[in-house]
Amino acid sequence: MIDEEIIESGEQKIEWARNHMPVLSIIRKEFEDEKPLKGHRIAMALHVEAKTAVLVETLAAGGAEVAITGCNPLSTQNDVAMALDTKDNIDCFAKYDCSSKEYYGSIDRVLDIDPDITIDDGADLIFKLHTERTELLDSIRGGCEETTTGIHRLKAMEAEGALKMPVIAVNDAMTKFLFDNRYGTGQSSWDAIMRTTNLLVAGKTVVIGGYGWCGRGAAMRASGLGANLIVTEVDPIRALEAKMDGFRVMPMQKAALYGDIFVMTTGNTDVLNRDHFEVMKDGAILANSGHFNVEINLEDLVALSSSVRDVRKNIKEYTVGGKHINVLADGRLVNLAAGDGHPAEVMDMSFANQAQCARYIAENKLDVGVHPVPHDLDVRVARLKLKSLDVEIDSYSPKQAEYMGGWECGT
Numbered sequence: 001m002i003d004e005e006i007i008e009s010g011e012q013k014i015e016w017a018r019n020h021m022p023v024l025s026i027i028r029k030e031f032e033d034e035k036p037l038k039g040h041r042i043a044m045a046l047h048v049e050a051k052t053a054v055l056v057e058t059l060a061a062g063g064a065e066v067a068i069t070g071c072n073p074l075s076t077q078n079d080v081a082m083a084l085d086t087k088d089n090i091d092c093f094a095k096y097d098c099s100s101k102e103y104y105g106s107i108d109r110v111l112d113i114d115p116d117i118t119i120d121d122g123a124d125l126i127f128k129l130h131t132e133r134t135e136l137l138d139s140i141r142g143g144c145e146e147t148t149t150g151i152h153r154l155k156a157m158e159a160e161g162a163l164k165m166p167v168i169a170v171n172d173a174m175t176k177f178l179f180d181n182r183y184g185t186g187q188s189s190w191d192a193i194m195r196t197t198n199l200l201v202a203g204k205t206v207v208i209g210g211y212g213w214c215g216r217g218a219a220m221r222a223s224g225l226g227a228n229l230i231v232t233e234v235d236p237i238r239a240l241e242a243k244m245d246g247f248r249v250m251p252m253q254k255a256a257l258y259g260d261i262f263v264m265t266t267g268n269t270d271v272l273n274r275d276h277f278e279v280m281k282d283g284a285i286l287a288n289s290g291h292f293n294v295e296i297n298l299e300d301l302v303a304l305s306s307s308v309r310d311v312r313k314n315i316k317e318y319t320v321g322g323k324h325i326n327v328l329a330d331g332r333l334v335n336l337a338a339g340d341g342h343p344a345e346v347m348d349m350s351f352a353n354q355a356q357c358a359r360y361i362a363e364n365k366l367d368v369g370v371h372p373v374p375h376d377l378d379v380r381v382a383r384l385k386l387k388s389l390d391v392e393i394d395s396y397s398p399k400q401a402e403y404m405g406g407w408e409c410g411t
């Protein structure tokens, strides 16, 4: 394809996403009218695909100068990246299938904008800022973090006194994790697994590692597709929830014997390792929908294997003894590396939070540390989303408001 065709393909994807992100489009209109980000420079590391492009356009419409790169070597859609790079006040440095050196090199180029606001997914950009680019920290007003894992990293930095800037934990907005992590990961992970394997889910035994927000979404959708579910957990309360939601719960060492498809959503490392690969069934399929590429220990798998080959796009088959183990998307986030990521209507809420928080950082001086999304902004996203869905709700009558605020009335 010539460049014009690639850019046109990216534009088409962005237009489709834009048309399905009504909350972000309201915020974009406000940004166009009020220019709250005028004079601000925003450095971003997010999955560079169509919904992210709509967020970037929104920030630029608010007056910001934006530089963006990827937050995962395999999630960039090159056509969208090229289309973004042609737009005014936007530079895009992301490339699909980049090496680790290129990945961090592109973060450096994004930071060359001398940002005062950052937007991260996984905290790789903030990590670079605090290690090799500390000279830029003085000009930073604040940052936003998109995902659970990034917030874990930032809180660990804060606990050690290593964090030197304010960051808003966008993931922890209710209009983010309750929808994106649960319904988004639930749908997009299975979309990616099904299109990548072209195999049936019904009747298979699916093992979900971790019953957090992503895990319960992935379990719920697998159950709807007719799979038999096993959940593994380390948290007794979440294990109990999985049990009472109707799923079998057991340690991974036991689950490894039964699973046909494994989906990891723990945010942890080494959750599937040598001990598990050794006992898995022939033909087992392994997918990660949680954290970087560390949930499935690929070094262990390579060490155990006599050969590795590509058997289908985004599927590597490892031969271990007399059996085959199939890994999707090199153990990176299956929904983004082997699919199109979350549905647009879900990212609409996540990115409405990002846009509102970027504005909040521009208009308020925050202390160093990890901050929650202001509750009124979170609720506003819910209200706007309900409105876009044409859903009306009740509100307290004066009598009810008085009752709910009182303590005198008993039985």
Ligand SMILES: NC(=O)c1ccc[n+]([C@@H]2O[C@H](COP(=O)([O-])OP(=O)(O)OC[C@H]3O[C@@H](n4cnc5c(N)ncnc54)[C@H](O)[C@@H]3O)[C@@H](O)[C@H]2O)c1
Pocket (backbone or CB within 6 Å): 147, 148, 149, 150, 177, 180, 181, 185, 209, 210, 211, 212, 213, 214, 215, 232, 233, 234, 235, 238, 265, 266, 267, 268, 271, 289, 290, 291, 292, 333, 334, 335
């Ligand atoms: N694929 C995506 O698009 C997507 C979307 C949102 C979040 N994420 C990522 O997914 C991961 C999970 O996010 P979340 O919001 O569900 O987090 P969460 O904290 O709600 O859930 C993680 C769960 O995994 C459990 N766990 C941790 N270590 C475990 C182990 N060794 N074995 C079994 N269970 C274990 C925890 O007890 C917890 O219940 C994070 O890395 C997050 O960044 C991915």
Ligand SMILES: N[C@@H](CCSC[C@H]1O[C@@H](n2cnc3c(=O)[nH]cnc32)[C@H](O)[C@@H]1O)C(=O)O
Pocket (backbone or CB within 6 Å): 046, 047, 049, 051, 052, 071, 072, 121, 122, 146, 147, 148, 149, 171, 180, 184, 290, 291, 292, 293, 333, 336, 340, 341, 342, 343, 347, 350
């Ligand atoms: N960057 C790391 C950390 C996990 S990304 C997980 C985040 O991706 C976000 N996400 C999921 N789907 C999409 C999408 O289609 N576009 C942009 N972001 C997405 C989602 O909000 C979630 O919090 C990695 O790639 O391993």
